[in-house]
Amino acid sequence: MQVSIIIVNYNTAGLCIQCIGSVKKLITGLEYEIIVVDNASAGDSCLQITDAFPEVKLLRNQENLGFGRANNLGIEQAAGEYLFLLNSDTWLLNNAPAIFYHFMELPQNKQVGCCGGALFKPGGEGQAAYGNFPSLLEAFSYLGFYRLYKSYFRQHISPGVVNTSPADRPVDYISGADMFIRRQALTETGTFDPDFFLYFEETELSFRFKKKRWLSFIVPEAKIVHLEGASQQQTGTAFNPVKETLFMRSRKHFFVKCYGRVSATVMKILYGTSYCLSGILGRDKNWWQKLKILSKT
The missing domain is CATH 3.90.550.10 (Spore Coat Polysaccharide Biosynthesis Protein SpsA; Chain A)
Known part of the structure; x- marks a missing residue:
């Protein structure tokens, strides 16, 4: 075959x-x-x-x-x-x-x-x-x-x-x-x-x-x-917390497995900061939900 x-x-x-x-x-x-x-x-x-x-x-x-x-x-x-x-x-x-x-x-x-x-x-x-x-x-x-x-x-x-x-x-x-x-x-x-x-x-x-x-x-x-x-x-582009949670969990698992826990921690800090900036600048109305999900993954 x-x-x-x-x-x-x-x-x-x-x-x-x-x-x-x-x-x-x-x-x-x-x-x-x-x-x-x-x-x-x-x-x-x-x-x-x-x-x-x-x-x-x-x-x-x-x-x-x-x-x-x-x-x-x-x-x-x-x-x-x-x-x-x-x-x-x-x-x-x-x-x-x-x-x-x-x-x-x-x-x-x-x-x-x-x-x-x-x-x-x-x-x-x-x-x-x-x-x-x-x-x-x-x-x-x-x-x-x-x-x-x-x-x-x-x-x-x-x-x-x-x-x-x-x-x-x-x-x-x-x-x-x-x-x-x-x-x-x-x-x-x-x-x-x-x-x-x-x-x-x-x-x-x-x-x-x-x-x-x-x-x-x-x-x-x-x-x-x-x-x-x-x-x-x-x-549509409605925010889906279930998919967002799966995405962030998988992203963290990728970083931990491929680059190590230190890199995964730095990654979370950078993305958390970017979510905050997006919220402050009015670019993402779901920034707070994303930040909460990120903190739990």
Whole structure:
């Protein structure tokens, strides 16, 4: 088996079916399987998927295990030499799996552990496809200093970068929406850290890739639509304390694990200061709620 495509589903049966349909329509020239890991979706979500695609291997969890742990279960059951982790709210615009596979098989790319493609919103606008590792420089920049070096910040510090170049190139980490991973790299580094329920799991895994001298590459020839941006527009920008808490917990865990507790403490001070400044300047009406959540994480 060349490629195992793993899709985590949580109450997104319609989107998942659309995603699988795009794979079945566009993929050619590869021996592959599709594994759907369902995170205890409500209703008949699983039945809808198996009715539409009986050949798909479906793994059902009794509870929502989060992104990383669910993918780990799919990886355990996968037979592929490569693992293509694909979000349920995506669809392919071209034969991305074959593009990734042939890129990874090039002799000069044997040290590439992970790659991903260019991501787009449904309307065609570019979406963040890769990012830079979280850092104290990023936290410092959010005090307002990023305005002094906006272009540099967007490309070399920002955690989310929209691809603007057609060139294949190394990056810190690939968006979790479309990670094409060499199994050998996972064997050496391990799979997703189960302590990340949501957010930063792909970032931390990529950090381990780098420590083991595995590279992550953006391959813009592969093109994929990701609905995340559209769904945020539909639901508005209302402050969500649950998601904010998960985000801050995962960010702290990343800093503690990758940089140490001193760096994590400095990070919290910098972000706490930036929240206060945003409140004083009237830029963020939720600054006090964020500060309270930060103090508890």
